[in-house]
Amino acid sequence: MLDDRKTAILSAVIQEYIATAQPVGSTHIAAARNIQVSSATVRSEMSHLESEGFLVQPHTSAGRVPTDKGYRYYVDHLTTPGRLDKATTRQVGDFFSAAHGRLEEMLHQTSNLLAELTNNAAVVVGPKAEAIPIRRVQIVSLSSTMATVVAVFANGTVENVSIEIDELDDDVCLATASAHLSAGLSGSVLGAVTQVSPTSDASVDRLTQAGLQGLLQLGAGDQVFTGGVSAVADAFDAVEVVRSVLHTLEQQFVVVSLVSDIVGRGMSVAIGLEHGVEPLSACSVVVAPVVVDGEHLGSVGVLGPTRMNYPQALATVEVVSEQLGHRIEEG
Structure with missing residues (x-):
């Protein structure tokens, strides 16, 4: 643990760097209201913080910036x-009060x-x-050869998947298979269903099985949504960093794995590597x-530069x- 003076100086450096994105000098920190020491003392303490890995000096004549350890x-x-x-x-409350339609x-x-x-x-899984x-x-x-299986879920989600049918499958056969599949799945979750009980009609069973297999494949997919990606591009000066971050955000599997791993480790903030x-x-990631109904069914989070405003990000992610x-839960 750092002593009180080093803690206060580190906090002041980080808050200033978050606000300005510019290296922070000792003179500026010494002028802060809660730092009651001289510039020389601040300079000495910042040097100690640097040697301990909490700060780094990007250039000899520049001020310091926080490291991942400092954050x-x-x-x-x-x-x-x-x-x-x-x-x-109020904005968050009004948004969810007015949210209707498809999930x-x-x-x-x-x-x-x-x-x-x-x-x-922002990432929503x-x-x-x-x-x-x-x-x-x-x-x-x-x-005559294609049909769509439409599933309405308890939370209002509507999903559909196409299946192949036989040219001899008439409307009566489709209706019978539809009713049988619906009766077999109603009230169940796809993750717990492996088959629907057979009937005496081979055509109905074939359609029922095709519909079930289509839904099972559909149900295994992740729902991932990202917003504000352009904000990340604006946060970095280096083109290569921007390109790397944007390319990664386009990879749905990576995003889901990233968020799931952070939540799975019981973390709310992951910084840098x-x-x-x-x-x-x-980048840093803040997730919740x-x-x-007491079950973890998804995650929300924000991704931005390591100098993000952590208190504000934590509060916003938690409320959302x-x-x-x-x-x-209300459906």
Whole structure:
């Protein structure tokens, strides 16, 4: 643990660097209201903080900037989630009160809201369809050889998948298979279903099985939405860093794995290489689980430069994840 004076100086350097993105000098820190020592003393303490790995001096004549170790100390010991101002709290509440329609659209809009509030890239990982109870299923003919299986889930999500049918499958056969599949799946979650009981009609069983297999493949996919990606581009000066970050955010599997791993480790903040994704080494990620009926069904988070405003990001992510969970639970 750092002593009180080093702690105060480290906190002041980090807050100034978050605000300005410029190396911070000892003279500026000495002038801070809660730093009651001379510039020479601040300079000495900053030198100690640098030798201990909390700060780094990018150029000989420049001030210091925080390292990932410095940010970690700041997050663990010097910050707590801030409180959203009344206007922002009201904005979040109004958003979820007015959120209706398909779940996918709400998740997409939630990512945009989170990005707008934090000025960082936002990631929303929604619940997989396989984890949500099914309300009803219908098989609808598209042509003589194709049909679509439409599933309505308990939370209002509507998903569909195409299947092949036989030219001899008439409307009666499709309707029978549709009713049988719906009865077999209603109230169940796809992740717990392996088969639907057979009937005495081979054509109905074939259509039922095709519909089930299509839904199982559909249900295993992740729902991932990103918003505010352009904000990340604006946060970095180096073109290569921007290119690397944007390319990584386009890879859905990487994003889901990143968020899931952070939440799985019980972390709310991963700084720099703590998250293990090399192309995002210049970034921090703040995440919170989306809990519905006591079960972790998704996550929300923001991704930005390591100099992000951690108290504000933590507070915003926490409120949005809580509100999103309540909204999904209400269906």
